[in-house]
Amino acid sequence: MEGLIAFWSESGIANFTGGQLLMMGVGALLLYLAIVKKFEPLLLLPIGFGAILANIPNGGFTDEGGLLYFAYHVGIETGIFPLLIFMGVGAMTDFGALIANPKMLLLGAAAQFGIFATLIGAVALNFVPGFDFSMKDAGAIAIIGGADGPTAIFLASKLAPDLLGAIAVAAYSYMALVPLIQPPIMRLFTTEAERKIKMEQLREVSKKEKIIFPLMVLGLTILFLPAATPLVGMFCLGNLMRESGVVDRLSNTAQNELINIVTIFLGLAVGSKLSADKFLQIETLGILLLGAVAFAIGTATGVLMAKLMCKLSGGKINPLIGAAGVSAVPMAARVVNKVGLESNQHNFLLMHAMGPNVAGVLGSAVAAGVLIAVLG
Amino acid sequence: MESISEQIVESFGIMLLGMSLVFVFLTVLILGVKLVAWKFAPLPVAPTKPVNSGVSVQSQGIDPKMVAVITAAIEQYRAKA
The missing domain is CATH 1.20.5 (Single alpha-helices involved in coiled-coils or other helix-helix interfaces)
Incomplete structure (x- = not known):
């Protein structure tokens, strides 16, 4: 009988708290979104499962010595996982479209306004009772507007580790929701005639240009913004491995096996931050709300900048491609292509949108560097 | 604060x-x-013009030099005949 009581007192049923059940529900919701809705499944699946594991009573996954504890401690607290992912993303990124039309970098810059506008929004939210975001918290929340998962996680782990779970979930959910959030904003700020604009074919880009590009980006970062060199440096390393053509094995590993392994542990470790005591707070709601605002503003400023460039260039630039300036590669570019096709069935904007899209990755990395330099 | x-x-x-x-x-x-x-x-690649307007060089697999040689040969042959 005593054995039975001991067994019962160790069982999950006897130890569940309401919060844990709710967070397991959140984990299950993320699994649902990943599996049924196919929203960013590569990340939401491990994150959702991590959330379930982290809320098991007496499971000990997140206690010192547990698997999730170590995954978080080794990979995220140190910033190593997001940086390895960034190297993989660099190895997967083709800057050809951007090098052929470098003006697109301006769109990637304009779309970062969402980040800095949200910084003010997060601080202003302190007027509402129940919210108390420090400047560091505000900076970490604002980076959601960069629509770049690894950058958001890297910055949050540096500035506001307590909010990391909510920020990562918000960043990845909104990236998954790009096809829903962006089109209405894009239509709001453009006219039908503008959406129909066809763009000139991009020129060829030589191998030398592609090799020099990552080195030049790195050089500029070293000169102007050393705080961004962890992100930009790893990104450029990945890209150089790809473009140099002499280390195909390393490049392949970075963009396949390595990034996949890291993604599993990154997802689990982020999920482990979805524990009831950290996540079930009013602040989480605020973060989700601010994230959506950040995203919407970034999209809008990108489109407006593209509109300006369209006017200045005499109607050669389709303003839709500005929306791709918020990173979210390649989803945002695909959305631009889709909205463009709705107005003109023969207008394929995908390659043109890839320019601002990869420029957005650089832009948000630079913005993250600024936030680290000023607030860190 | x-x-x-x-x-x-x-x-x-x-x-x-x-x-x-x-x-x-x-x-x-x-x-x-x-x-x-x-x-x-990269220098913009100049489109290869047909060597002789009278000869069709549509098929892209043939080297323009080769076409020129063949064209010259045919012209010589025709001149003889």
């Missing part, structure tokens, strides 16, 4: 600084890319 309005002023400052830095950084990068393009961009 600084007041909220002070924080807002501070974040305004960060916004201005941040946006101008992002723009300056990427503008310098544009100049850099253009400079590299000016030096290393």
Whole structure:
């Protein structure tokens, strides 16, 4: 009988708290979104499962010595996982479209306004009772507007580790929701005639240009913004491995096996931050709300900048491609292509949108560097 | 603890600084890319013109030189006949 009581007192049923059940529900919701809705499944699946594991009573996954504890401690607290992912993303990124039309970098810059506008929004939210975001918290929340998962996680782990779970979930959910959030904003700020604009074919880009590009980006970062060199440096390393053509094995590993392994542990470790005591707070709601605002503003400023460039260039630039300036590669570019096709069935904007899209990755990395330099 | 309005002023400052830095950084990068393009961009490939307007050289698999040689040979042959 005593054995039975001991067994019962160790069982999950006897130890569940309401919060844990709710967070397991959140984990299950993320699994649902990943599996049924196919929203960013590569990340939401491990994150959702991590959330379930982290809320098991007496499971000990997140206690010192547990698997999730170590995954978080080794990979995220140190910033190593997001940086390895960034190297993989660099190895997967083709800057050809951007090098052929470098003006697109301006769109990637304009779309970062969402980040800095949200910084003010997060601080202003302190007027509402129940919210108390420090400047560091505000900076970490604002980076959601960069629509770049690894950058958001890297910055949050540096500035506001307590909010990391909510920020990562918000960043990845909104990236998954790009096809829903962006089109209405894009239509709001453009006219039908503008959406129909066809763009000139991009020129060829030589191998030398592609090799020099990552080195030049790195050089500029070293000169102007050393705080961004962890992100930009790893990104450029990945890209150089790809473009140099002499280390195909390393490049392949970075963009396949390595990034996949890291993604599993990154997802689990982020999920482990979805524990009831950290996540079930009013602040989480605020973060989700601010994230959506950040995203919407970034999209809008990108489109407006593209509109300006369209006017200045005499109607050669389709303003839709500005929306791709918020990173979210390649989803945002695909959305631009889709909205463009709705107005003109023969207008394929995908390659043109890839320019601002990869420029957005650089832009948000630079913005993250600024936030680290000023607030860190 | 600084007041909220002070924080807002501070974040305004960060916004201005941040946006101008992002723009300056990427503008310098544009100049850099253009400079590299000016030096290393591939020359636009001149479209290969048919050597002789009277001969069709539609099939792309044939080397233009070869076409020229064959055309010359045919012309010589026709001149003889």
